[in-house]
Amino acid sequence: MSRPQVSIDRLTPRRVHAEPRESMNCKSCRKRKIKCNRLRPSCEACKVFQCACIYDAVPKKRGPKTDVLEALLKRVDGLEKRLQEDSPISPTSATSPVKSMDQQLLPSASTSFQFPPAPHGFPPPPQSQPPQQHRLPDAMLDTYFARLHGKPYWILDETATRQRHQHGQLPVHLSMSIYALTLRYTTPNPPQGSLEYARQARRLVDIDNPSIEGTQSLLLLCHTFFAYGCGKTAYMVLANAVSMTLALDLYREAPAALPAAEREMRRRLFWTVYVMDRFLTCGSKRPCLIADHSIVLRLPGTGSEAGEWFNPVGPNIHYSPDRRKGPGGPALLVDITRILGVTHRYLAAGGVKGDSHFPWHALSNLSKIRQELDLWAAGTQDLFASIETLFGHPESTLLLLSKLIYHLVHCLLYRPFLPIDLVELRGTGQHQSWQIEATTLCFSHANAIAELVELARHAPRIEWPALVAYCVCTAGTVHVHGVHYHGREGEVFASSADFLAREMHQLSWLRQYWAGVQHQREMLQSISGCHAELVRTMAARPVRFAPVFHLEDFLDRYPGLAVDGAHLRLVDGDEPLPLDRPDFSNRLMYPPASTLPSQGRGSISFQPSPTWPQPELALPEGSLGFSPGVSNSPAAFLSDPFAAPTPPAQPQYATFPFEATPGGPALTPDAPSQGSSSATATGTAAGGAATGEGEKDPFLSLLEQLAENEHSQGGPSELDFFLGEGLDMVMPEVEVENP
Known part of the structure; x- marks a missing residue:
């Protein structure tokens, strides 16, 4: 039934006020918080209260709502994405709405960045050349695969990357990431534009759309930002890469329908993310971003054979008498990195204070980590049979880093138990005998780190990952203690002053390549000064004992010391360190890559830098003489960072296989130490504290x-x-x- 129509003349007419009205309430009504009829010249309320009616409020302009802005931004992003995808490939088009790849690689007009000169990069080509030539230079790609690929990170697949590069199918952000990282390895003084390339490449990566190429670009950018000292940016970029890795299910084995090469590429990419995650959390209280128990994946394979399934609780490396079936270098690095992550969680949880058993107990977490280290060493004894085998191996950088991590974990485990004064080790208790063994092992592994790094500096195939600086700094904190120990000649801590001087020089040398490790040297200097003050303070006490079993962290023994012991600090440096230092003038980090052909890996001829001395892997007697002019005073190795001693003639602790006590007495806790009471010095074995027959206990004396x-x-x-x-x-x- 239809409603009756109402005539328009029957509607109530709208009342029209002839009086002018204001748009905002008057000042008096706003103050009294009452309703205002906004009449002029005076409202009704002001007439009643007989006060002045002042209209001084200005109406605010209403802007667009938030959802309108979001919709507009999404539309702009979509148009920009279509603009990049619809780039014309025909070189005959007169006008192109899209820039060529060379113009896309250029920074915005607001910056003053210029392309590098022709010997090190590619200049802007003439307009008459076709657009497909405006791409990443072949020399840059050759340099990356010759210097960085697999040393130790496997980020790109060489065959697939070269094919896509030849056909001009590499994404712009991936090309810019390769260029930004590789530019530091081809010029003696990398321009600031390299960092600008990295920032622009990061903006081009769409983190909302996970992809393999995006993950690869983020990993490359993480190294670039850390090289320039931007630790906070590097960590956030790695966090984005980890998120992409999890979103792409790279932590799980790919379906069998995929080609074997693609499955292996996905495995190696994930393990690179896994290793970098562990490295960048070393020394901090931050948790690792990838949990071991969530990984259902095979280890990196060797050749055409797939690796074994990853065991989150280990071991993953088993001894095989057949060298052809032994573990590969990437698998070794993954497993020792897993042990490093377990050690990181153990230390972050409080170390010995958070353990359920005494450290010398077989069921303690420390003993379990030590057992895993022994199993890893047993499965790798063929690869580390000798120094010649290590530095002559095609994967020498990867093997060296694995060996350094092996020594690093020992130092991290036993460093908290180092005594301030050797008098603390006197006695026949179980904790004292175990602490003697822990001190001996800690110094032996710290000495091995310093010797290995010094020997590797003269090897032609060694590249330098940033974690090496953390290993050197950790060894330096051990040798800081040994500088103040007094004992017999030839003991495990006897050369601590020389090792510490060498480590200070190594950190000064490494910070020229990785500005992110600058704080490692500064921290070592601070710890050296604080430790010397702590020794002087304890020497003035009647009884100088400082038990270390109740401390949660190694740095807790230095009250008032505010340093960040992490490998990566969440701080961005203001400006990178210049490379034109006195010790490195006219010296490239790597040889120029202009002679490298772009014909694949097999045709690349690797030649060491002419400024490097040719190594003698046999290490003849006297070839690496040690300078005797190093003082035992801490000021001697803190004054001149570039006057470092040369390595010893024969390595004493970088032995293959590793021995904790390579000849001579391991530790003499009963020797006179920093003004202690004189007593008969007797050598104590590393595994116990019982004195020999016919000898009197000096402690009882x-x-x-x-x-x-x-x-x-x-x-x-x-x-x-x-x-x-x-x-x-x-x-x-x-x-x-x-x-």
């Missing part, structure tokens, strides 16, 4: 001497304090296990 002094002088002496309250300081503050 000290007590007898104190007792004689007490009887001769009369009254209480240091013996009462030593046997009373002083003993509470000797024993570690740990809970006793219930049987």
